[in-house]
Amino acid sequence: MNILIVEDESQIRSTLHDSLQRIGFTDIWMAHDGTQALEMIKSRKFDLILSDIRMPGMDGIALLETVRREYSDILFIVLSGYDLFEYAQKAIRHSAFSYLLKPLSDEDLETVMREALRVLNLKRELFEDELKIKIKLKQGTTALRRQLLTEALNGHADESQLARKCQEYDLEFTHPHYCVWLAGIDNLDELALAMSNPDLELLKYGLENMCSEVFRERGFTAEPFKWEEGVGFLLNSGSLDEKGGFPDIVGQSLALRQMAHTYLKLDIAAAIGSVECSLPAAGNSFDTARRAYAQTIAEPHVDGVYAYRPEEPIQPLLLALDxxxxxxxxxxxxxxxxxxxxxxxxxxxxxxxxxxxxxxxxxxxxxxxxxxxxxxxxxxxxxxxxxxxxxxxxxxxxxxxxxxxxxxxxxxxxxxxxxxxxxxxxSTRSTKKLVDKAKEFMSAHFHEEIGLELVSEQLHISPEYLSREFKKESGENFIDFLLRLRINKAKEYMRQGNYKTYEIARLVGYHDEKYFSKVFKKTTGFTPSEYRFRNT
Incomplete structure (x- = not known):
């Protein structure tokens, strides 16, 4: 369980922390006064609070009063260095779980903590049992309503029988405007692998219940239907905002995302479909809501809310590969x-x-x-x-x-x-054969303007692949081999003594005599004239 220690004296905080760890509890947080504790409670779910009474700012009794008023499910243990009936009376009046005197022995602390753990487990079991009973009681009619609505939105319901079945299943829409709202659960695949199917359905039921309450508090009729990616609702409203959408639907979606994260530890993305004017036409809203939800993988938003934006008529996609x-x-x-x-x-x-x-x-x-x-x-x-x-x-x-x-x-x-x-x-066309072919082509065309792209094109392979395989097979880069090939040919022409330098430059693929001379000297250490003098 998650435990919060609230104590203004750092030494006592540390002692309590160490004692709880020795007993076997590991999820422990600490605050130095009631104000800091309240801030921490807002951002994390705690099961139990151990709080001193006398602290600067908000004291332990004031913290207890606030926790009982706003977070009634948290067990609260009061710690005091004073054996005063007044403090004990106040703690009892505000339903503190226990009242302990400091300094605490490990034995006394363990006894109280074990009892608190037993009570928490019992409360969880009772809550789960109650939730399961509620689910079973609602399964009959709710399942029929959900199935009818799912079929209607997917275009599988008989429109001539739709009104009669809605009345039969007590599915009532009294307003003229319809809109589909979807809450996709992030990492649903991972949750499905980590949890049993009943537990996953229970989690989705909790999300659905929370969304239903929020929408109905805002005056919408909100009927759930089956959607594989999370939960879906058909909303029904009597009014629209100035843009033709449901009033504050984006704001409510943002609030629901935050609530899902805080209370259910779920990250969701909300999608809002188009507004339609009849139940049979609500299938269009479901289509557009799914298209809006698809933006989660196309252009994700930081706020996680995706509203359908009609820009051009929807055209069928050509997905087949001809x-x-x-x-x-x-x-x-x-x-x-x-x-x-x-x-x-x-x-x-x-x-x-x-x-x-x-x-x-x-x-x-x-x-x-x-x-x-x-x-x-x-x-x-x-x-x-x-x-x-x-x-x-x-x-x-x-x-x-x-x-x-x-x-x-x-x-x-x-x-x-x-x-x-x-x-x-x-491949039967091995790397060696491939590189040999490249070298053969280069030997035959070294006097031309050739490069990696031209040679790879001749061999019907990519330049990147040729460059990689050439280096791997021959131990030198493509350009280094070409340079060495041209310089060796130039040396042969110089030893023959029949050509001038500018002629040799052109014969080995260089159109600029000065550039050729520069490359030749850099490679051999001699100018063309020096090399000719030494070797003729």
């Missing part, structure tokens, strides 16, 4: 063109650049198409895709857990790099 794109990526794989592969991936996700134009399921669909295509291409090239990438379903699950489109692009680019490395290592 034969032309398949052939383009096949050519990239066949020649291990890393930069082209990176660009191919980035280009595919460019369709998600326009805000509120897509849903998260659209991104997941593109993820699936890309994985299938990469598997197919690896097979076409004669390689086992699972040997490099792993099983398709595992990869699909892994990439869909990423929290941003930028992270998805980077993930796919890393996957392509792994594939290219695998192909390069096992």
């Amino acid at each position: 034969l032309k794109l398949e052939q383009e990526l096949l050519a990239v794989f066949d020649s291990c063109q890393f930069e082209a592969g990176m660009q191919f991936i980035a280009d595919r996700y460019r369709i998600f650049a326009k805000p509120c134009s897509f849903e998260i399921k659209d991104v997941q669909q593109l993820n699936y198409h890309l994985l299938i295509l990469i598997h197919k291409i690896m097979s076409q090239l004669g390689f086992d895709p699972e040997a490099v990438m792993g099983e398709e379903y595992y990869l699909y699950t892994k990439v869909n857990r990423l929290k941003s489109i930028a992270a998805i692009i980077e993930w796919f680019q890393t996957l392509l790099q792994s594939c290219f490395d695998y192909i390069s290592e096992r």
Whole structure:
């Protein structure tokens, strides 16, 4: 349990802290007076407070009164160095859990703390039991209402029967305006792995309950429906603000995010759909709310609230990868063109650049198409895709857990790099043969304006790949080899004695005689004239 020690004397604070640790408690915080303690209580949930009575500023009794008024579930133990009936009477009147006299022995402290722990566990059990009973009592009608609303918003309900079923399930909307509000739970996948399904549902129920209370306090009708990413509500209101939205819906969303973090330790993102004028049309609000929520992975906001912004009519997205794109990526794989592969991936996700134009399921669909295509291409090239990438379903699950489109692009680019490395290592066109071909081409064309880009183009590979493999195989950089090749050829021409310096410069690929002479001297230590004199 979380324990807060409130004591103005530092030595006593430290002694209490050490005593509690010896007993076996580890989650301990300390404050030097009541005012500091209240600030700490606002930012962290405490189960028990051990507080001195006499302190400067807010004393222990005043702190107890405030805690009982605002945080009634916290157990409060009063510590005093004075055996005065007046203090004990006040502590009892404000429902203090215990009243202890200082100095405390470890035995007395342990006895009280063990009893406090027993009471806290009992309260938690009673709370959980009560909550479970409430859930079971509401499951019947609530489940039917939730199912009907979920079907209606997804366009699966019979509109001719919708009004009758709403009346039958006591689902009443008395106002003319409808808006879908979504609360997506961050790291829901991790929570699902760490918690049992009943516990996760209980957590979502707590979030749903909290949201319901806030919306109804603001005068909205708020009916929950099933949404896989978190909780969803269909809100019903009789008025709109000057912009045509629900009054202060953004402010309420910000407040709910803070409440979820403080009381449930949950981080949520809120999405607000369009305003519609009938229950059958509310499905449009659900569509737009999902599109707004998709901005969590496209352009995340610091405040975590995403409202649908209608800019242009929504156009269907082209998510399938046609034969032309398949052939383009096949050519990239066949020649291990890393930069082209990176660009191919980035280009595919460019369709998600326009805000509120897509849903998260659209991104997941593109993820699936890309994985299938990469598997197919690896097979076409004669390689086992699972040997490099792993099983398709595992990869699909892994990439869909990423929290941003930028992270998805980077993930796919890393996957392509792994594939290219695998192909390069096992290709029949070995690195040695590749470098030999590069050297042959350079030996035949050294007198021309050639460079890394031209040679790599001739070999149908990327410049980056050629540069890396050339250095790895030959032990020297591409440009150093080309320079050495040209200087050696220049030496041969000089030893023949038939050419002038400017002629030799052009014969080995230099159009500027002065620059050639400078490079020659830097490489050999002699000017062309000096070298000619020594070797002819």
